Amino acid sequence: MAQTNLSAKKYVLSTALVTSLALTPVFAGSVFANAGAGASEGDIPASESNLPNATEQEETSPSVGLIQRGDVSSAVEDLQEELQDQGYYTYNIDGIFGPITEEAVREYQADQDLQVDGIVGPNTKDALAVQNENSDEELNIVEKDEDENTSESGDIQSDIVAAAESVVGTPYVWGGTTTDGMDSSGFINYVFDQVDIDISRTHSEMWENDGVHVDSPEVGDVVFFEGTYDTEGASHSGIYIGDGQMIHAGNDGVSVADFTIDYWQDHYIGAKSFTE
Missing domain, CATH: 1.10.101.10 (PGBD-like superfamily/PGBD)
Structure with missing residues (x-):
C-alpha cells in the first residue's frame, strides 16, 4: 500500500x-457523541468544533x-x-x-x-x-514535483477523511456498519470499506492484526484506546483528522471529538496506519 x-x-x-x-x-453538521461509558467529557458540540x-x-x-x-x-x-x-x-x-x-x-x-x-x-x-x-x-514559482507514490498516498488519506466526514451525524446502532446506523468499530469498517481496504471487525482485532504501528498519528490514521468499557485489549478507536481532532462513533452517533483532552489521553494506547 x-x-x-x-x-x-x-x-x-x-x-x-x-x-x-x-x-x-x-455535508451534514456535527453532533455530540460519546465513546462508551464515561466518555462524554470527550465530546465536542458543534459550536466548539x-x-x-x-x-x-x-x-x-x-x-x-x-x-x-x-x-x-x-x-x-x-x-x-x-x-x-x-x-x-x-x-x-x-x-x-x-x-x-x-x-x-x-x-x-x-x-x-x-x-x-x-x-x-x-x-x-x-x-x-x-x-x-x-x-x-x-519569489520564483516552484513547480509541483510529486512522484506517483506520494500522490497516491495523499489521495488515499484524503479519501479516508472524506469518507469519515460524510457520515458525521449517523446514529449509533449496536453492530451497525451502514449509514442507517453504526457502532464504534462498525464506523471504522465502513470508512475503510469505502477506500477498498479490508480490516478486522473489532477494535482489538484491528489493533492486533491490521496495518502498522506509527509513533504519532497522521491524518487518516486510526487512534486506539483501551478501558473505555469492560473488555480486554483495545475497546475503541477513531480516525485522526489532524489539529488534535478525530471522528468516531460514540453513544450518540458519529461525531468529531477532541483527541487531546485528558479522557482520551488517559485511555490512549497508540495509532496505526492501515494504508501501508
Missing part, C-alpha cells in the same frame, strides 16, 4: 486563484461565488496551496475543505481583519490575490 508520509513542498499561486474558486455542496453547522451556513450566506466547508474541488486545492505558502496550512493538499482547511481560513481572516467565518468570499479572495501578487514579485 502507499506510504503515508508526504514530502513538504512549497507552492506559489498566480492571481488565477481569484477566478478559479468554485463550489460543491456542504472545527466543523460548524452546515445548515446555519446555508441559511445565512448565499452559496454562489463562495468556497466553504464541504467543498471538494480543484479550487479548494488552490486555496490550500496559497494558505500553505503563506504559512497557515501545513497538511495535505487534497482539495477537501474540511475542518483543518477551515481553521486555516479562519486564522488568515483574523490576521487580515476580515470577518472570521471560515468561508472564502469576495473579501477573502481579494486579500489572497493581493498577497499573492506581492509574493510573486519576491
Whole structure:
C-alpha cells in the first residue's frame, strides 16, 4: 500500500486563484457523541468544533461565488496551496475543505481583519490575490514535483477523511456498519470499506492484526484506546483528522471529538496506519 508520509513542498499561486474558486455542496453538521461509558467529557458540540453547522451556513450566506466547508474541488486545492505558502496550512493538499482547511481560513481572516467565518468570499479572495501578487514579485514559482507514490498516498488519506466526514451525524446502532446506523468499530469498517481496504471487525482485532504501528498519528490514521468499557485489549478507536481532532462513533452517533483532552489521553494506547 502507499506510504503515508508526504514530502513538504512549497507552492506559489498566480492571481488565477481569484477566478478559479468554485463550489460543491456542504455535508451534514456535527453532533455530540460519546465513546462508551464515561466518555462524554470527550465530546465536542458543534459550536466548539472545527466543523460548524452546515445548515446555519446555508441559511445565512448565499452559496454562489463562495468556497466553504464541504467543498471538494480543484479550487479548494488552490486555496490550500496559497494558505500553505503563506504559512497557515501545513497538511495535505487534497482539495477537501474540511475542518483543518477551515481553521486555516479562519486564522488568515483574523490576521487580515476580515470577518472570521471560515468561508472564502469576495473579501477573502481579494486579500489572497493581493498577497499573492506581492509574493510573486519576491519569489520564483516552484513547480509541483510529486512522484506517483506520494500522490497516491495523499489521495488515499484524503479519501479516508472524506469518507469519515460524510457520515458525521449517523446514529449509533449496536453492530451497525451502514449509514442507517453504526457502532464504534462498525464506523471504522465502513470508512475503510469505502477506500477498498479490508480490516478486522473489532477494535482489538484491528489493533492486533491490521496495518502498522506509527509513533504519532497522521491524518487518516486510526487512534486506539483501551478501558473505555469492560473488555480486554483495545475497546475503541477513531480516525485522526489532524489539529488534535478525530471522528468516531460514540453513544450518540458519529461525531468529531477532541483527541487531546485528558479522557482520551488517559485511555490512549497508540495509532496505526492501515494504508501501508
